Structures are given as structure tokens and as C-alpha cells.
């Protein structure tokens with residue numbers, strides 16, 4: 197009896213009562229790890245000194261998805277308004293049909309792409325003509341190069357919008373605030389020529405005139421044609437563009453968590469079985 201007691205005392209941690217909680221701690225740790233999959237990349241940096249407007253975005257929740265109609269309307273706002281000055285070099289027309297995005301049909305994407313042209317391969321005479329774009333082509337850029345873009349915008353450069361939501365503190369809330377943040381400058385503030393006053397832009401003077409106004413883009417699905425709605429839709433679209441695999445990441449995170457939970461349970465019962473005789 198005494199020998200047995202001593203033996204028990206000398207046994208490693210796995211035999212003591214306190215250590216029965218180990219599997220639970222382990223399970224909690226791996227569940228936390230799974231949860232990280234859901235949030236990595238979705239982390240939101242704090243905004244600058246000005247407090248940003250916050251909306252509840254459908255894609256923000258851990259298992260959140262994009263609102264398809266908002267993505268499609270958002271594309272329309274980008275194409276009809278923002279694309280006059282901003283490129284989106286990382287996006288190809290075919291991305292518009294991929295799962296997790298606006299999910300236009302292949303046919304719709306062909307029609308959308310064919311509205312734009314691109315220089316074709318040299319023909320038999322070596323001349324380069326334009327051809328209609330196809331889904332595999334990238335979005336067209338409004339300017340040939342940065343100098344041309346600056347020359348048309350009073351020296352300021354309209355940044356590429358492919359990654360803009362990730363590139364700014366405050367992410368989607370910053371973009372939404374910026375687009376709805378044009379207002380009268382406070383009394384006594386001189387707005388330099390060619391600049392506009394924006395409550396959310398760093399330094400407040402922005403070389404982009406307010407791009408949105410009521411009814412500037414026609415919506416066919418009955419959504420309100422207001423600045424607020426346009427800003428919300430184009431923000432949703434640009435958030436998707438900055439991470440087209442966001443929904444897949446969320447789904448994977450969920451699957452990983454389920455797997456880890458089941459695995460933790462299996463490990464717990466395996467451990468009990470393996471050590472059952474030792475107690």
C-alpha cells in the first residue's frame with residue numbers, strides 16, 4: 197500500500213487529479229487557434245485622430261458573407277464614377293464571376309468586359325489595333341502612367357483602389373466615412389484652390405472633389421440612389437476586392453474549429469482509455 201502511494205506521488209503529472217483538466221485547456225487552446233483563422237486579416241486597426249462612422253457590415257461577422265446585391269451595385273458605382281480616375285490593377289473581369297464575389301454570371305461578365313478595349317497582338321502587317329476585352333483581361337486603367345494621372349488631377353495621384361480598404365487605418369469604416377465626409381469647411385478655414393474639405397481625410401484638404409451625389413448612378417434593383425447607399429455599396433465592393441477570398445477564409449476557419457473540437461474530444465477519450473488501467 198505504502199509503496200503504491202509513493203509510486204503515485206512520484207508519477208508524472210498525467211496521473212494526478214489536477215492534470216485531468218489538461219485536455220480541456222488543450223481543447224480551449226486549439227479552439228482559440230481556430231478562431232484566429234476567422235479573424236486574421238479581418239483585424240481592424242483603429243482610425244486616426246477623428247472618430248470614424250461605423251456601420252454594421254454583413255461581411256464583418258465571424259461567419260459573415262458579402263451582400264451580393266451590394267457588391268454588384270458597388271461595382272457599378274466603381275465603374276461609372278471612380279474608374280474615371282482610379283485604377284484597380286489587381287482585379288480581372290473574370291473575378292467578378294468567382295464565388296464569394298459579386299457572382300455575375302459568365303455571360304454577364306463577357307458583356308461587361310466587352311464594353312472596354314485593349315491593344316491587341318500585332319496583326320499580319322505588324323499594326324496594333326484595339327480589341328474588345330475578355331473576362332481574362334484586367335480592369336482598364338484610366339491613365340497611362342502616374343504622371344498623366346497627376347497632370348489630370350492638379351498634381352495629386354488617385355491611388356489604385358484594389359487594396360485601398362486594407363491599406364488605410366479604419367479599413368471599410370474609413371472608406372465609408374471618407375466618401376460621406378465632404379462638408380463645409382469650418383468658418384475661418386481657407387480651403388486651397390483645387391482642394392475640398394473632408395472631415396475624415398488626414399489634414400482635411402483632399403485633392404479629390406466629392407465624387408458622389410444623389411442619383412449619379414442608376415440602380416435597377418430599387419435600392420435608394422443616395423450618397424449614403426452609393427458609399428456603402430462601393431465600400432462593400434472595394435472590401436471584397438482587397439480580399440476576394442474572405443468568405444473562403446471564414447469557411448475554412450469554421451471547418452478548422454469543428455475539426456479541432458472533434459479531434460480534442462477524440463484525444464480526451466483516447467487518453468482516458470490508454471491510461472484507464474493505470475489509475
Ligand code: HEC
Nearest residue numbers: 277278280281349352353354355360401402403404407430
Ligand atoms: C475626378 C477624379 C476622381 C474620382 C472620380 C474619384 N477620385 Fe478618389 N481620388 C482622386 C484623387 C486626385 C485622389 C488623391 C487625393 C489626395 O491625395 O489629396 C483620390 C484619393 C482617393 C482615396 C484615398 C484617400 C486617402 O486616404 O489617401 C480613396 C480611398 C478614393 N480616392 C476613393 C474613391 C472612390 C471610392 C471613388 C468613387 C466613388 C473615387 N475615389 C472617385 C480622384 C478621384
